[in-house]
Amino acid sequence: MKGDTSTFHEAMYYREEKGRLRCDLCPHRCIVEEGRYGICGVRKNINGKMYSTVYGRVSSIAMDPIEKKPLFHFHPGSWIFSISTVGCNLKCKHCQNWEISQATLEGMNIPYYTPEEIVSMARSEGSGGIAFTYNEPTIWYEYTLDVGKISKGYGMYNVYVTNGYINEDPLREISRYIDAMNIDVKGFTDEFYRKITGGRLQPVLDTVSIAKELGIHVELTYLIIPTLNDDENEIRNFSRWARETLGENGIVHFSRFHPDYLLINLPETPVKTMHRAYEIAREEGLNYVYLGNLWEERYETTYCPKCGAPLIKRSGYHVRIENITPDGRCSRCGTKIPLVM
Numbered sequence: 001m002k003g004d005t006s007t008f009h010e011a012m013y014y015r016e017e018k019g020r021l022r023c024d025l026c027p028h029r030c031i032v033e034e035g036r037y038g039i040c041g042v043r044k045n046i047n048g049k050m051y052s053t054v055y056g057r058v059s060s061i062a063m064d065p066i067e068k069k070p071l072f073h074f075h076p077g078s079w080i081f082s083i084s085t086v087g088c089n090l091k092c093k094h095c096q097n098w099e100i101s102q103a104t105l106e107g108m109n110i111p112y113y114t115p116e117e118i119v120s121m122a123r124s125e126g127s128g129g130i131a132f133t134y135n136e137p138t139i140w141y142e143y144t145l146d147v148g149k150i151s152k153g154y155g156m157y158n159v160y161v162t163n164g165y166i167n168e169d170p171l172r173e174i175s176r177y178i179d180a181m182n183i184d185v186k187g188f189t190d191e192f193y194r195k196i197t198g199g200r201l202q203p204v205l206d207t208v209s210i211a212k213e214l215g216i217h218v219e220l221t222y223l224i225i226p227t228l229n230d231d232e233n234e235i236r237n238f239s240r241w242a243r244e245t246l247g248e249n250g251i252v253h254f255s256r257f258h259p260d261y262l263l264i265n266l267p268e269t270p271v272k273t274m275h276r277a278y279e280i281a282r283e284e285g286l287n288y289v290y291l292g293n294l295w296e297e298r299y300e301t302t303y304c305p306k307c308g309a310p311l312i313k314r315s316g317y318h319v320r321i322e323n324i325t326p327d328g329r330c331s332r333c334g335t336k337i338p339l340v341m
């Protein structure tokens with residue numbers, strides 16, 4: 001597979017512009033010269049056509065607890081067939097999957113699987129769905145679309161674990177095949193986005209709004225990085241926006257930072273900062289707030305917002321569903337819980 005170009009697949013969402021190509025897949029809207037790649041490192045101008053060089057190139061395959069994505073209100077307690085390729089359209093200095101997200105196909109030996117093969121493998125593993133995860137799914141959009149179409153034909157669901165850096169038209173098109181998204185909101189200032197991720201904040205917020213409008217099950221993740229995006233006002237502004245955008249049943253995961261990649265000079269997020277973020281989000285009216293990478297059951301448990309009954313207890317990836325009726329209500333007080341079972 002190394003150096004093999006036969007699996008390249010013509011890209012969607014690009015146009016010719018003054019002898020070069022403009023990619024309209026994500027908000028970077030790269031101008032790509034002949035023989036060059038876009039910022040994501042995987043979409044290439046070859047003889048005046050844009051190609052996805054990673055179509056079908058699957059760098060990782062695993063069955064994961066769906067809570068690992070994290071998705072806490074979408075088929076809780078289940079496992080999901082998870083795949084990735086290489087590359088990313090953001091350049092986060094703290095990326096925990098940088099070995100694949102910042103890699104390109106060149107020099108790597110990554111096997112090719114047809115969409116049919118991936119769906120067949122997922123089914124034989126007994127998975128109800130397929131998650132595009134570990135690296136940014138948008139950058140192998142065409143493949144996720146093709147896999148999604150086939151898996152839907154078998155009544156399966158599809159999940160994007162994404163940075164939300166995608167333009168509106170491709171998002172609307174793929175929404176027919178995507179059932180759930182965990183979207184990273186990596187900070188709540190444009191300055192943070194520009195300095196730490198190489199992107200901008202507003203397009204991510206727009207993706208969250210559009211995904212919600214399209215009826216996709218959305219959960220948000222905010223990784224709290226000491227000194228960079230841990231200011232209480234920033235966390236409050238994010239929580240208020242999440243409440244206004246997703247409603248009181250919006251689902252927010254605050255995740256604890258561990259030093260990685262280019263940010264190894266920073267410490268882990270203090271536990272008290274994590275607890276404070278939880279309080280702030282609850283004060284702002286969000287019913288479902290979780291703390292990740294902390295491993296404290298209290299902060300991973302789903303509670304009934306009305307009577308306080310524990311509904312889904314989580315201890316790491318051990319999940320116990322209690323006090324939920326088959327139609328997704330609190331069995332103590334009857335409150336409807338936002339759950340896809």
Ligand code: SF4
Binds near residue numbers: 039043089138
């Ligand atoms: S998907 Fe890649 S090539 Fe297209 S605009 Fe985004 S970074 Fe640029």
